[in-house]
Amino acid sequence: MRAAILAFFLAASCSAAEFRFGRAEVKITPTTETGGVKPVLDELHAKAAVFEKDGTMAAMAVVDLPVVNRPVVEEARRLIEKETGIPAGNTMISATHSHTGLTPGWAGTSSWPSLTPARAGKQVEEAARYTAFLSKAIAQAVGAAYRDRQPALISAAVGQEDSLAFNRRFLMKDGTAQFNPGLMNPDIVRPLGPTDASVSVVYVETTDRKPLATFVNHALHLDTVGGDVYSADYAYTLAKLLGR
Numbered sequence: 001m002r003a004a005i006l007a008f009f010l011a012a013s014c015s016a017a018e019f020r021f022g023r024a025e026v027k028i029t030p031t032t033e034t035g036g037v038k039p040v041l042d043e044l045h046a047k048a049a050v051f052e053k054d055g056t057m058a059a060m061a062v063v064d065l066p067v068v069n070r071p072v073v074e075e076a077r078r079l080i081e082k083e084t085g086i087p088a089g090n091t092m093i094s095a096t097h098s099h100t101g102l103t104p105g106w107a108g109t110s111s112w113p114s115l116t117p118a119r120a121g122k123q124v125e126e127a128a129r130y131t132a133f134l135s136k137a138i139a140q141a142v143g144a145a146y147r148d149r150q151p152a153l154i155s156a157a158v159g160q161e162d163s164l165a166f167n168r169r170f171l172m173k174d175g176t177a178q179f180n181p182g183l184m185n186p187d188i189v190r191p192l193g194p195t196d197a198s199v200s201v202v203y204v205e206t207t208d209r210k211p212l213a214t215f216v217n218h219a220l221h222l223d224t225v226g227g228d229v230y231s232a233d234y235a236y237t238l239a240k241l242l243g244r
Contacts, residue, residue, distance in 0.1 A: 019051070020053070021149060021150065022049065023047070023212060024047075024141050024148055029044045030044075030126075034129055035126045035130030040230045041230060042230070044231075044232055046061055046064075048142040049213060057085070057086045059086050061092070063093070063101075066098060068093055068134075071131065083139065083146075084142065084143055098233040100227065100232075100233055150206065150212075151207050152206060154204050159198070160199065161218065164220055165196070165197070170185075172188060173187045173188075195219070200215075203215075
């Protein structure tokens with residue numbers, strides 16, 4: 001699907017046909033009504049974009065959560081197709097994997113009770129309520145992006161950032177491979193693999209060169225904030241800086 005979206009981008013930039021784009025976001029920070037409350041460092045969102053060219057539309061939605069499971073995706077796609085006509089197969093839904101995007105019901109002993117709801121009790125009930133809310137919120141964001149469509153220009157580039165990411169599997173002096181063996185562990189020989197330093201950027205602007213949206217993709221674990229709070233992690237800071 002990512003290859004299809006990239007091909008869509010390139011076709012839009014190379015063809016003389018009008019390219020249209022819309023974007024929107026919906027707050028998805030859990031509340032007492034939707035799945036439980038924790039302190040909020042910054043709000044969580046479902047961010048959506050709709051692309052249109054030559055009568056074909058595609059949508060992307062990204063949520064500030066650790067994971068988005070298949071039932072949520074399938075229900076959101078169904079609602080999106082019903083409201084906008086965008087085929088379910090033309091919608092890509094993903095999560096940033098923010099570790100501080102957990103609802104209380106998603107942070108139990110089994111880590112993801114909403115994915116394997118074998119247990120009963122308050123956490124599973126919270127997760128079920130949030131799951132139902134989340135599908136509707138994603139569809140709402142895509143619907144708003146659909147209504148926001150306007151003629152646009154699009155461009156793309158790839159940069160490099162090699163000072164942040166590291167491979168978390170290491171070869172140890174005893175010949176074993178260990179995962180996260182500890183910062184500056186003297187028994188580390190070397191990392192067991194490379195990292196991806198590429199920073200892929202897609203930029204969308206109006207036909208009179210006013211910014212609309214920036215997409216950024218970088219292979220770095222979204223686990224830098226920590227603590228028992230709601231936060232979109234460094235994706236929040238990146239979005240704020242780009243917005244300014």
